[in-house]
Amino acid sequence: MKGIICEKIEAFRMTSELQEPELTDGHAIVSIRRIGICGTDYHAFKGNQPFFQYPRVLGHELSGVIERIGTNNAGFEVGDQVSIIPYMHCGKCLACSQGKTNCCMDMKVLGVHIDGGMRERIAVPVTHLIEANDLTLDEAAIVEPLAIGAHAVRRADVSASDTVLVIGSGPIGLGVMAFAKHTGARVIAMDINEERLAFCKSWAKVDHTVNALESDVKQRLSAITNGQFPAAVFDATGNAASMTRAFELVSHGGKLVFVGLVKGDISFSDPEFHKRELTLMGSRNAAISDFNHVLHVLRSRELDINRYITHRSSFDEMIEAFDGWLKPEAKVIKAILEL
Numbered sequence: 001m002k003g004i005i006c007e008k009i010e011a012f013r014m015t016s017e018l019q020e021p022e023l024t025d026g027h028a029i030v031s032i033r034r035i036g037i038c039g040t041d042y043h044a045f046k047g048n049q050p051f052f053q054y055p056r057v058l059g060h061e062l063s064g065v066i067e068r069i070g071t072n073n074a075g076f077e078v079g080d081q082v083s084i085i086p087y088m089h090c091g092k093c094l095a096c097s098q099g100k101t102n103c104c105m106d107m108k109v110l111g112v113h114i115d116g117g118m119r120e121r122i123a124v125p126v127t128h129l130i131e132a133n134d135l136t137l138d139e140a141a142i143v144e145p146l147a148i149g150a151h152a153v154r155r156a157d158v159s160a161s162d163t164v165l166v167i168g169s170g171p172i173g174l175g176v177m178a179f180a181k182h183t184g185a186r187v188i189a190m191d192i193n194e195e196r197l198a199f200c201k202s203w204a205k206v207d208h209t210v211n212a213l214e215s216d217v218k219q220r221l222s223a224i225t226n227g228q229f230p231a232a233v234f235d236a237t238g239n240a241a242s243m244t245r246a247f248e249l250v251s252h253g254g255k256l257v258f259v260g261l262v263k264g265d266i267s268f269s270d271p272e273f274h275k276r277e278l279t280l281m282g283s284r285n286a287a288i289s290d291f292n293h294v295l296h297v298l299r300s301r302e303l304d305i306n307r308y309i310t311h312r313s314s315f316d317e318m319i320e321a322f323d324g325w326l327k328p329e330a331k332v333i334k335a336i337l338e339l
Contacts, residue, residue: 003119007055009047012319021123028069034141035337036061059118060086060111063140083140085128086110102285147286149175156232160184165230169196173236177204255279311335
């Protein structure tokens with residue numbers, strides 16, 4: 001079976017000798033058709049991804065078609081188009097018992113902790129398949145990154161009366177913006193790239209944009225919020241300096257949500273933290289309810305996925321294309337592989 005292995009930092013290898021997946025009880029064999037390229041893949045390639053070991057088959061933003069499946073209670077059949085939930089949780093720990101499978105103590109994420117979907121076929125538990133016959137293969141592949149944004153918004157309990165700030169306009173930040181807008185909230189986008197901020201306006205329909213390189217960022221946010229600052233601030237940058245600075249941008253009594261992950265420590269001023277009675281949250285992955293919410297929004301055609309996906313490649317040409325996607329001048333929002 002053909003697949004692509006990230007053998008070590010900055011080294012991919014195409015192989016036709018991967019072992020074929022076995023069909024076991026409770027699983028399906030899925031023929032992979034689309035693979036979204038995520039920040040996690042870029043970080044793994046560059047050696048910046050926490051909890052990662054080489055060699056590894058990357059790929060966790062996946063859609064495909066069921067090739068083989070046994071009797072199942074979910075009603076899946078051969079030929080069904082599916083999106084894949086890539087978070088393999090244990091089902092036994094305290095988090096899982098509380099329905100927080102997204103932060104399982106023994107989480108194994110496809111393409112991160114265990115081999116992922118950058119191959120022709122993969123065995124997936126039926127419980128981790130989502131029927132997507134009425135979506136395009138592209139839409140089905142990007143359910144997962146959008147679900148991360150939807151989960152962050154749900155975790156912060158954003159309402160229509162809130163003003164929120166989203167820092168970072170990559171694929172995850174854009175998802176946070178889109179789903180915060182879906183709740184009716186007023187959304188401010190912050191980034192260092194004016195072209196990307198314009199995209200936030202046109203695609204995610206944010207209400208205001210702020211360039212993080214400006215000298216008067218706090219004054220701008222104060223003016224937009226009548227001196228109150230945003231009730232929730234989401235940092236989706238994965239940048240330690242941005243995450244540290246974000247503590248100063250939240251309203252008193254507000255919430256700071258770290259959606260992006262940085263390989264390192266974050267420090268903050270305790271007096272600033274305490275005087276705001278700030279709630280600091282981590283937001284990891286997504287739960288099944290978030291996936292279902294994204295499916296509902298995608299089916300309404302509220303989001304223009306054709307603009308969200310800016311680059312694509314065939315599977316065979318991926319290794320050659322990947323390096324270019326890392327360069328800022330490529331202006332990649334979401335790249336996708338086709339099989």
